[in-house]
Amino acid sequence: MTIQIHDTLRGEKTELVPLVPGQLGIYVCGPTTYDFAHVGNARPYTAFDAVVRYLRFSGFTVKHARNFTDVDDKIIRRAHERNEDPFALSARYIDEFESDMASLGIQRPDVAPKVSEHLPEIIALITELVATDKAYARHGDVYFRVRAFNGYGKLSHRNVDDLKSGARVEVDDTKDDPLDFALWKAAKPGEPFWESPWGAGRPGWHIECSAMSAKYLGQPFDVHAGGKDLVFPHHENEIAQSEAAHGKEFARYWIHNGFVTLSSDGVGDDAKISKSKGTLLTIRAILERFDGEALRALLLSTHYRNPLAFSEQALLDADRRVESVYTTLEAAGRKFGARAESADEKVMAQFCEAMNDDFNTAEALGRLAAPLSRLGELAAKKSPKSPTSEEEREARSLLAAVRKATGVLGLWDRDPAARLLERRTTVAARLGLDPATVETAIAERTAARASRDFARADAVRAAWLAKGVELMDTPAGTTWRILL
RNA sequence: GGCGCCGUCGCCAAGUGGUAAGGCAACGGUCUGCAAAACCGUCAUUCCCCGGUUCGAAUCCGGGCGGCGCCUCCA
Numbered sequence: 298m299t300i301q302i303h304d305t306l307r308g309e310k311t312e313l314v315p316l317v318p319g320q321l322g323i324y325v326c327g328p329t330t331y332d333f334a335h336v337g338n339a340r341p342y343t344a345f346d347a348v349v350r351y352l353r354f355s356g357f358t359v360k361h362a363r364n365f366t367d368v369d370d371k372i373i374r375r376a377h378e379r380n381e382d383p384f385a386l387s388a389r390y391i392d393e394f395e396s397d398m399a400s401l402g403i404q405r406p407d408v409a410p411k412v413s414e415h416l417p418e419i420i421a422l423i424t425e426l427v428a429t430d431k432a433y434a435r436h437g438d439v440y441f442r443v444r445a446f447n448g449y450g451k452l453s454h455r456n457v458d459d460l461k462s463g464a465r466v467e468v469d470d471t472k473d474d475p476l477d478f479a480l481w482k483a484a485k486p487g488e489p490f491w492e493s494p495w496g497a498g499r500p501g502w503h504i505e506c507s508a509m510s511a512k513y514l515g516q517p518f519d520v521h522a523g524g525k526d527l528v529f530p531h532h533e534n535e536i537a538q539s540e541a542a543h544g545k546e547f548a549r550y551w552i553h554n555g556f557v558t559l560s561s562d563g564v565g566d567d568a569k570i571s572k573s574k575g576t577l578l579t580i581r582a583i584l585e586r587f588d589g590e591a592l593r594a595l596l597l598s599t600h601y602r603n604p605l606a607f608s609e610q611a612l613l614d615a616d617r618r619v620e621s622v623y624t625t626l627e628a629a630g631r632k633f634g635a636r637a638e639s640a641d642e643k644v645m646a647q648f649c650e651a652m653n654d655d656f657n658t659a660e661a662l663g664r665l666a667a668p669l670s671r672l673g674e675l676a677a678k679k680s681p682k683s684p685t686s687e688e689e690r691e692a693r694s695l696l697a698a699v700r701k702a703t704g705v706l707g708l709w710d711r712d713p714a715a716r717l718l719e720r721r722t723t724v725a726a727r728l729g730l731d732p733a734t735v736e737t738a739i740a741e742r743t744a745a746r747a748s749r750d751f752a753r754a755d756a757v758r759a760a761w762l763a764k765g766v767e768l769m770d771t772p773a774g775t776t777w778r779i780l781l
Numbered sequence: 782g783g784c785g786c787c788g789u790c791g792c793c794a795a796g797u798g799g800u801a802a803g804g805c806a807a808c809g810g811u812c813u814g815c816a817a818a819a820c821c822g823u824c825a826u827u828c829c830c831c832g833g834u835u836c837g838a839a840u841c842c843g844g845g846c847g848g849c850g851c852c853u854c855c856a
Contacts, residue, residue, distance in 0.1 A: 325856095327856095329855090336856095337855085338856050339856085341856045342856080370854070371855095454785080455783075455784055455785095455851095455852075456783090456784095459852085460784095478854085503853095503854080524855080525785095525851080525856080526850075527855080527856070528851075529852065530852085531853090531854075531855090555786080555787095557856085595793095598793070598804080602786090604786080604787070604849070606793085610792075610793090611793065614804080614805055615793095615805095618805075621804095624818075659794060659803090660795050662794095662803075664795095664802075664803080665803090666804065674819095676819085677821095678820085679812095751815070755816080762816095767818085768816090769818055770813075771817095771818080771819095778817090
């Protein structure tokens with residue numbers, strides 16, 4: 298069983314063969330921390346989290362590195378605007394980022410290196426490039442000589458001459474060639490800086506990923522991941538400077554996720570959540586109204602390379618699905634969960650087949666629908682069979698498989714009953730609703746039903762339904778849920 | 782101008798040569814005092830359009846229409 302991975306460099310799917318059998322090093326380009334992360338940021342980290350989880354599930358020992366770019370023009374600019382220390386600002390948004398990631402069920406990477414803590418490595422790398430004339434210093438800046446690296450453009454499939462003719466780069470006399478990019482930038486007054494052989498300054502944008510990935514994963518390493526927008530110039534430049542310096546391949550496989558686009562689906566409240574067109578929507582804003590697991594489910598509902606149209610309606614649909622699957626798992630767990638059974642092999646094979654094909658989470662999720670619905674069917678059956686009957690064995694085996702597979706995706710991996718209760722109470726709190734008042738109403742309604750005063754009972758239910766609370770009668774009593 | 786992506790049921794979405802997964806919604810049914818939930822069933826002879834290749838195409842090729850991205854600091 299092999300894993301096929303769509304490699305941007307080769308431009309096609311290819312078998313993932315690790316450098317060292319059984320081990321995999323993966324580097325995911327992390328955020329520049331100058332503000333809250335937005336939905337677009339949520340995508341790569343969620344998608345590649347699922348990839349890492351699956352690779353581990355498949356038996357690989359994975360070393361996952363994801364950097365924080367905490368030294369950057371945007372951070373400095375934002376800090377100046379707010380009269381704040383750039384490092385303090387950056388550190389604050391790193392914390393916020395970690396919190397968002399946790400809400401999305403994203404596991405922490407094994408290493409999360411920061412640029413500010415790797416100046417020696419960065420300076421050493423630039424020094425090497427300068428020494429071999431692959432880079433040159435100019436007025437305290439250092440530039441990479443793009444023409445000196447003949448593989449330039451191989452990742453983004455562009456040729457250097459096309460780039461030059463179409464370049465919207467202003468003519469700059471300090472550079473030998475307009476395509477050359479900065480490895481090191483001389484410090485301007487008031488900016489943070491480090492001492493270097495070229496004077497006081499700070500790293501350019503691309504160099505940190507080259508230096509830190511080499512330090513933690515070696516050269517070459519297996520998989521380099523990031524958003525599609527980073528292919529050019531960021532990743533192209535990483536390859537150029539790394540391969541020029543080390544004289545060997547940089548990363549062996551490149552995977553890139555597609556964009557999240559904001560779409561107005563015309564379903565009323567869309568504007569409220571996506572603000573005006575072009576405004577970036579933060580993860581935090583979404584979490585104020587929705588569950589992180591719903592957002593994760595939405596992000597994994599399409600293949601990671603395809604574009605994903607984000608909308609309030611899409612999120613509502615995802616949320617409904619999250620709840621309904623938990624409902625099925627709860628019912629099945631209550632009826633069959635007492636005894637353990639090994640996971641159904643067919644279901645696992647189906648799941649793995651989808652994931653092995655370039656981590657197709659959408660396909661994998663689709664394949665779990667059948668066992669899930671079978672599980673619901675078995676859980677709904679009235680006549681209790683003996684606990685050792687064939688059907689019960691089947692149910693336990695399906696339940697084990699579904700829980701195992703969804704767990705790999707980082708979805709439906711909590712205790713269903715606790716999860717449903719938690720969802721209900723947090724949503725209630727968000728809406729300013731006291732669960733106790735609902736319970737009181739339920740008691741009142743139960744009394745009305747007992748005395749067969751159905752008009753009264755229906756009135757109570759209708760009143761709460763108008764407030765978005767649905768009362769549901771079950772053999773075990775009346776429960777309720779909140780309609781989003 | 783250069784490079785690239787996308788267009789599959791009302792909505793989301795998988796499928797990249799072998800005769801259209803799945804989810805949501807909708808509709809019918811079981812259950813229920815009635816509902817809801819849950820469960821059962823129905824729901825694309827067809828994949829933006831036109832041509833071509835092929836025994837066979839949503840899938841490959843050519844053209845068109847529509848949407849989108851990148852081309853120096855944006856995941």
